[in-house]
Amino acid sequence: MQRAPFLLLALLLQSACTIPAPREAISSPTADETDAAFVASERTVDAFTGSTLEERMLPSGMLEIGHPQAPVAFTLFTHHSCAYCRTFDAMLTDRILTEFVERGRVRLTVVPVPLQKYPESTEQMLLLSCATKQGKGWAMHRALFDGQPSEERLRAMEIDGDALETCTASSDNDRLLPPSTVTLVPSYAINDTLYTGLPEWPELRGQINEALSR
Numbered sequence: 001m002q003r004a005p006f007l008l009l010a011l012l013l014q015s016a017c018t019i020p021a022p023r024e025a026i027s028s029p030t031a032d033e034t035d036a037a038f039v040a041s042e043r044t045v046d047a048f049t050g051s052t053l054e055e056r057m058l059p060s061g062m063l064e065i066g067h068p069q070a071p072v073a074f075t076l077f078t079h080h081s082c083a084y085c086r087t088f089d090a091m092l093t094d095r096i097l098t099e100f101v102e103r104g105r106v107r108l109t110v111v112p113v114p115l116q117k118y119p120e121s122t123e124q125m126l127l128l129s130c131a132t133k134q135g136k137g138w139a140m141h142r143a144l145f146d147g148q149p150s151e152e153r154l155r156a157m158e159i160d161g162d163a164l165e166t167c168t169a170s171s172d173n174d175r176l177l178p179p180s181t182v183t184l185v186p187s188y189a190i191n192d193t194l195y196t197g198l199p200e201w202p203e204l205r206g207q208i209n210e211a212l213s214r
Contacts, residue, residue, distance in 0.1 A: 030040055053101060058109070061129045063095075063137035066107035072211045073098070075109045075183045075189040080144035083087055084198050088186045090144055095201055110141050110207045113185050123148070123168075130167035131159055 053065045061213050074096065076107045078085040100106035112128055114121040122143055131140030139157040143149045187196045199207075 034085075039089060053097065053138070055132070055135055057129075057132045057137065061132070062109055062111055063073075063128065063141060064109045065106055065131045065138055066101040067104040068107060070101070070104055070107040072106045072208060073109065073189070073191055074100075074106050074107075074208070075110045075111055076190075077113050077185055077187040079113050079115055079118060079121065079185045080124045080141075080184050081120060082115075085186045088146045088198055090140070092199070092204060093202060096208075099205070105212055106208060110137070111182070113182055115183065115185070126168040127164070130164050134159055136162065 055063065055065045055067065058064050073145060074164065076088075076093075077087070079087075088194070094095065096106065096108065101108055110128070112121070112125045114125060127144065127148070128137060128140050131137050136157055136159045140149070143153060149156075149157070149173070151161060154164065184196055186192060189195070190207055193211075195207065
């Protein structure tokens, strides 16, 4: 996978789901098991793995989870109708959470990227932002990969359906999630370095550990 400064590569991207190219896994250092896991004391999210993490809404309207002072910022650019984004979530997200976010090493921000090929983009972005306002953004993020959640699933996630509907219809929504310069998904930024595509876990783990060692 090629690596380039965030702004330079972002200008070159075209609107589409990325088709990952084959790549060799690279080795990465073992995580320091002596680090204490971060335990959040404020709003928390069910990561669907038994994990409980702090969740917050950034001023931009984006969802961030993990310790706010974690040394590495991991920004995930995704789309909930993109098959490769769904694969990224299924194969890699829980590993990022358990190995890095729970230990206070990484804070993860989710940025849904609106793509013209997916007419449901706006609705998905609004659902995510409005659920984040209720402290349920992470649950909504995971649920949206299965399509728009039913009323039954909203109740299971403890989301106020009436408040969600009012929020998504609000005239203030044009300020919730400003358009991203990234238009190829899945992509992710580790601090100020942007990567595009679907990596293998050893490769991704090595990239994060490299950022932690700086």
